[in-house]
Amino acid sequence: NAGVMQNPRHLVRRRGQEARLRCSPMKGHSHVYWYRQLPEEGLKFMVYLQKENIIDESGMPKERFSAEFPKEGPSILRIQQVVRGDSAAYFCASSPAWNTEAFFGQGTRLTVV
Amino acid sequence: SQQGEEDPQALSIQEGENATMNCSYKTSINNLQWYRQNSGRGLVHLILIRSNEREKHSGRLRVTLDTSKKSSSLLITASRAADTASYFCATVSNGNTGKLIFGQGTTLQVKP
Numbered sequence: 001n002a003g004v005m006q007n008p009r010h011l012v013r014r015r016g017q018e019a020r021l022r023c024s025p026m027k028g029h030s031h032v033y034w035y036r037q038l039p040e041e042g043l044k045f046m047v048y049l050q051k052e053n054i055i056d057e058s059g060m061p062k063e064r065f066s067a068e069f070p071k072e073g074p075s076i077l078r079i080q081q082v083v084r085g086d087s088a089a090y091f092c093a094s095s096p097a098w099n100t101e102a103f104f105g106q107g108t109r110l111t112v113v
Numbered sequence: 114s115q116q117g118e119e120d121p122q123a124l125s126i127q128e129g130e131n132a133t134m135n136c137s138y139k140t141s142i143n144n145l146q147w148y149r150q151n152s153g154r155g156l157v158h159l160i161l162i163r164s165n166e167r168e169k170h171s172g173r174l175r176v177t178l179d180t181s182k183k184s185s186s187l188l189i190t191a192s193r194a195a196d197t198a199s200y201f202c203a204t205v206s207n208g209n210t211g212k213l214i215f216g217q218g219t220t221l222q223v224k225p
Contacts, residue, residue, distance in 0.1 A: 004155075031211075033212065033213060035215070041217065042201060042215050042216055042217040042218050043156070043201065043215040044215075045212055045213070045214055045215070048210060048211065048212040048213075055210050055211065055212070056209075056210035056211075056212045058212075059212075089153070091155060091156070093156070093213070098205070098211030099143050099144055099205055099211065100161070101146060101158040101161050102146075102158065102213055103158065104148075104155035104156040104157070104158075105155055106154060106155045107153075107154075107155055
């Protein structure tokens, strides 16, 4: 059973471009979480999704950011018109249920130049 | 807003010593979890303790939970240099959407 897969591992975008981060959860997991981490800091919650539904997006900026978890395929975190302040590591985690342990991917390091 | 607050922020000990990290939280929880992160890598789940449990063990790890004080502690016994990492507590609150909220973490350095 492969772990949580995130790609790409590293992503460089110019200001104003779009960034698309992908997360394939572990097999059988229907819950996905996205977090953002700045160097030397903790993980900041962004969004919590179940298949085809956004459960909680209270941590996600209202503009430029969106997330989806379609019936088929990976979860996508999309950042439109990126700015330098979006540079960070973005981690995805999956779990089989809402109150169990979460399994993390290795993250996508986004650099906006 | 962050739910868990870890204490201390940084801890440096010698190999063989025990390391204790604390976590305080604000709201009623369904469960509390501890994770480990090696520099720049993904997080690894260590232990999950539910609100009706008081103590759990896993190898050299011992986690306690005091719901009356809204606090938890992680004890690593007989530490090794390989235990050097950041440790985070995370909570799932009752009456919430089920999201998992992390604290700021404790950075542990174990000197050989």
